[in-house]
Amino acid sequence: MPQGRCLVQRAWRTGLVVLLAAGAAGCLARRPLAEGELDGYWALHEVRFSDAPPAGLALGGRLLPTEIVLRQEKSLIRSTISIVRAADRLKAGTPRIEIAISPQHAASAAQMLARARTSLADLKDVAQADSRTGAEGWARATARVLGGLEELVRLSLIDDEARDAAAEDEPLGASALPLLELAVAYLDERSGGRLLEDLGPGEAGRLREALAQVVLRVAFTSAGKQDSPDLREAVVGAMRAAPDPKALAETLRGPLLAHLAQAPPARPGSGVHVAARAFFSLAPRLLEALETVVRQWDRMESVAFEFRRGEGAVAAVTLRVAPGREVRIADLFLFQPAIVLRGGTRIVVSPRSGETDEVVVSFEPLEDGAAEVRFEGPGYALVRLLALPLADAALREVRVATSAGPGGRSLVSVALLMAAGGDREDPRRILAFQDVRQGRLVRDAFQMRTETDRLEQIFNYVTPQGRYTYRRVKTPAER
Numbered sequence: 001m002p003q004g005r006c007l008v009q010r011a012w013r014t015g016l017v018v019l020l021a022a023g024a025a026g027c028l029a030r031r032p033l034a035e036g037e038l039d040g041y042w043a044l045h046e047v048r049f050s051d052a053p054p055a056g057l058a059l060g061g062r063l064l065p066t067e068i069v070l071r072q073e074k075s076l077i078r079s080t081i082s083i084v085r086a087a088d089r090l091k092a093g094t095p096r097i098e099i100a101i102s103p104q105h106a107a108s109a110a111q112m113l114a115r116a117r118t119s120l121a122d123l124k125d126v127a128q129a130d131s132r133t134g135a136e137g138w139a140r141a142t143a144r145v146l147g148g149l150e151e152l153v154r155l156s157l158i159d160d161e162a163r164d165a166a167a168e169d170e171p172l173g174a175s176a177l178p179l180l181e182l183a184v185a186y187l188d189e190r191s192g193g194r195l196l197e198d199l200g201p202g203e204a205g206r207l208r209e210a211l212a213q214v215v216l217r218v219a220f221t222s223a224g225k226q227d228s229p230d231l232r233e234a235v236v237g238a239m240r241a242a243p244d245p246k247a248l249a250e251t252l253r254g255p256l257l258a259h260l261a262q263a264p265p266a267r268p269g270s271g272v273h274v275a276a277r278a279f280f281s282l283a284p285r286l287l288e289a290l291e292t293v294v295r296q297w298d299r300m301e302s303v304a305f306e307f308r309r310g311e312g313a314v315a316a317v318t319l320r321v322a323p324g325r326e327v328r329i330a331d332l333f334l335f336q337p338a339i340v341l342r343g344g345t346r347i348v349v350s351p352r353s354g355e356t357d358e359v360v361v362s363f364e365p366l367e368d369g370a371a372e373v374r375f376e377g378p379g380y381a382l383v384r385l386l387a388l389p390l391a392d393a394a395l396r397e398v399r400v401a402t403s404a405g406p407g408g409r410s411l412v413s414v415a416l417l418m419a420a421g422g423d424r425e426d427p428r429r430i431l432a433f434q435d436v437r438q439g440r441l442v443r444d445a446f447q448m449r450t451e452t453d454r455l456e457q458i459f460n461y462v463t464p465q466g467r468y469t470y471r472r473v474k475t476p477a478e479r
Helices: 003-024 037-042 076-092 103-127 134-155 160-165 173-190 207-222 229-241 245-251 253-262 272-280 283-294 377-386
Strands: 029-032 067-072 096-101 300-307 315-321 327-329 338-352 357-374 393-404 409-420 428-443 448-462 466-474
Touching (some): 076 103, 096 103, 134 207, 173 207, 207 229
Parallel strands (some): 067 096
Antiparallel strands (some): 393 409
């Protein structure tokens, strides 16, 4: 089990024990709600995805698909043929693409998603300028991201050289190509075209060049510097020539450090850092959720991705679970109960403007489908008995908000809006968790780092009858 997942599960178990103890000891605060107060908390985001036109994104002058359908295919041979044909159609540019995925290929897809998630998480660290540990740490992290992306590029079989070098039984990478290209095109659009502005149409159409440009532009802008076309050409050449992508972390560290020392200051108002921060606030979690679904591919009928250009709407994922089966998503964040999908569900991802980088994920049941929040296991049973009136419920919306303030203050907030089942006069429920950190920037002759002085965690469960709150301030020893 990955170390990060182990830490999340350990934190969850610790938090559950603390919450249980607090409830049993009577330390869990309960406050009755005023009339109409729940209306302000539970107001659902208006989703207008179906009315929005297709996104119309392009990369290197080539139209990218705005609808991608992955469907279940038991036959490995038919799946392989479908993937290879889809790769050929992508080169010509098509608004819709359908790919048959076998369980064997789904296992490889899950591994690719895990690699992409790791690269995004690393790039998020690089983009956080106030948390980098000096030039050495910045260069090492940037080179590691480039090495991880080169692994994805080679699996994507984007050119004849990569196709010849790839294993014959690994055609699945081609199915990841449209998702990678869409991510690049979306980031470039959010930055006002500044991420790929130095690339010509031919270069922008090649995924390796585009990904390298995105990483270098984000990394150097976060460091307050400008990258250069000469550096990108050198990096792309090293990526293409590397016998093992993992070796790039050491190969590229020196050139990155040398260029950083000589690079001019970044241009003001580029918009690159803002676009990157908004994208990275949720993308790794979405990839982790998708990876969890793909690992249960034998229970699925299909997964469809749609990309639209509407007010706030970015993407929709329509999942159809096989009759009589369930798909479970758990352990994505602290205190998360199990999310169980049955039948058909459309999940719409929408960013919202404001001072916080907030993303709203809406869940719409289709036909007999459902997305349910379940508080399962003996731990939750004890919490329900001793502390909170927890109730299983239909999931309507998830809100994720991140905010960085002056003086090293940061906030991460996750809220689940639900409708409890059974014969209830008012079924509305809210489960929310907040992590508030107060840090300070420490500089010395060789490095710059952020130290956390205060960490406060707040748990809320809201029903029509009252609001239950548990607040915990961690000491330095506990952190």
